[in-house]
Amino acid sequence: MTRLRLVSVPEHEPTYELDDAMTRRMKALACTAPLHDLDARKGMLDWVDAGIYQMAEIALHMIDKVTIAMDFDSGADHERMINKVTPFVAAQAPDRPNTEHARVAGWVLDNLLNVGTVDRGFRRVYGELDEGGTYRRRAFDFKLLVERAGTDGQVYLRATDEAINVLVGALDTDVESAQVAAELKLEHLISSGRLAEAKLAAEQARYRTVQFGETLRGRLDATRRDVRAVDWEREIPELLDSALRHVEARFRAESAILRDITAARDDTEDIEQKRRAAELVDIVGDCIRRHTQLQARLQSAGAVFRAEQDRQQFSGPAKRAAIDLYGQLLTPILDQPVGTAARPLEAYFRAAAGIRPPTATSLPSLVSLLLRPAPERAKVVGEVPDPQLAPSEDSERFSEEQWRMADELLDLPEVGRELSGLLAEAAERDPELARLVALRAVHAYSPEVGAAVRSGQGRMLVAVATGRTIETEVYGGDELLLTSAEISAETGTAEDGTDQES
């Protein structure tokens, strides 16, 4: 990685090398975290007893399906994906209703998108040593599935590079070399007759092809929009060349594989082998179809560039000097930190947004406003209004003074007192106070010791029933014996003895 070149102190070099690999591995690890998270959080779902579902598996399956559905132009929409994954969910819990399966699939999809956050992505914090050897915490932002707007305005799902890497388990590898490796492996596996693994390798090869096509699609799209955004001097010719070479090689390899497998399918006696070989034929056939698609794009790429260059470059001589908006403003500003970029952008906006006459209401305009037909529903949801929250009035049932007095009464170290006595004493001071004391006494019956230990309280109020009953005008019920029990921090539990006997 280029990072190594920046190292100025030679003796630190090994540290950085280690550091770099570490960062890569940390990032790779981070990509799997959302999947583990799904299983960790499934217990919190209140609409389903989710223990039976293996959420991470469903998530992987979902990413699988989305990746396969991706091609040059679009992906699959939410509903289709949920429909495709539902059978897999159903297989995990056949006796649950189908609506639940679909809902689980939808939940997994939402979580892979991380719906509910503004950026719809994930963030993991990792640390690395900078040039000076200081430990710095950095945030790694990534996404697994993204939503893209299709040409028809529909929202489609696509798997990101991170997701494809997590899926195929080939973390931190080069797309092209991984493709070659996968194919060599495939041939080897077929020649040694291990078809199940061959199928896996063929599927991996297909993901790689999809990923490769995705890279290319982005570059071609960018060229169509703006020739100069893409480096057509070196980067793209190289990319196209290597892509064409690869497609050629893959055609050869896969045609050979297809021949072999077809032969294997027809020759073998073993039904299972036959079925697997047939599956493999399908997959390889699909790979070849995708390569054809890729090749067609590759061949037209040069023409796209020339046409776009003609369209975008031809112009008369410059009339006068003007600023190059893209090169001199947009790119430099994008490269600034958010805090710094705000000022030039605000300066730009103020001047470019035009003027806005202050609105003054007049009766004629109000009338026409009221008579105007209802506006059509916009495509975009409007701004969400900031809710004005009025502070709730007087939410406290008891005043602070009452709580303080109750604390005083219920502070009973090493002595036990009966509830009836406490109530009588409290009622003398304030009738409402008695009510608070009674409530707290009932609350102290069988208290949550664990919670008190965790919150680090020294003491807690404990109540036990004495077997007698209280009968007063206001209160009735079991007589309770109250005391403040010490919590011993060493053992991490309340001393049970005090608890029971006091």
Next chain:
Amino acid sequence: MSANVTLSDAESAARLVAFGLRPKQVPSRDVVYADLVRRYGEDSVFKQLTNGVAAGMGLMVLDVSAGSGIVLAANEESAFETKMDSYARAAKIRDRRETEKVLHGIIHLAVAALGFPRPDDLANDTYVGRVSVEQVDGVVREACRVLDERAAGKGDPLVDAPELEHAWQAYMRRPEAAATKDGRLAADSTRGMVSRALRFLAEQGFLVAVNADAEGVYRTTHRYQVQVRELAADNAFAELLELGVVTVPESGGSLRTSTVDTL
């Protein structure tokens, strides 16, 4: 200014400025407007008077032409100023407000950069650019990708200094589209923000929808070109210079030209 300015001259000058406040009105559709524009070009006293009236209201006359009429810009703190704060008010959380403003600003700048891709286009009065939601978002994302590649994965933002996060990182992180429950495009996705910007600019008379069928495709107007060329680009550039960011312009802009033998 000479003494023979009459009350009716002042009224005419103010009327011309008032026409400028209605950006969709054009001289070709209004005889009075066309008359005033012509007078502005011919009568230097009237020109000064108009400029003076505008200046008194905190406005600046950028251009007066028969095509798009009078183009005005608001000075800072003018009553006519469009404030970024009010435009980007959707941000609810304080920390995010800055990011939100930056994203809106980038989108507005990208609309202009796409509408006038080369310096020549900005300078050429007859040039008409086309923009669409998809293209604007694509231009910014591509620029972000190049910057991301240049950073080579070293630029992950520091956790304890979120304001040092680069603008391109903030943009890249925001999803381009996000489906809402009722199947519409979420307003805080970048495409949602772009389409809001385009609609806003169309309302200001800077863009015109190409046709009603192909939703979201607009062409630029002369008014927009003037606004960007005469004021906005320079203002932003001056701010950048103050930050010490200097880019050396190439003669052909940043458009790449290929050598002859590849053609």
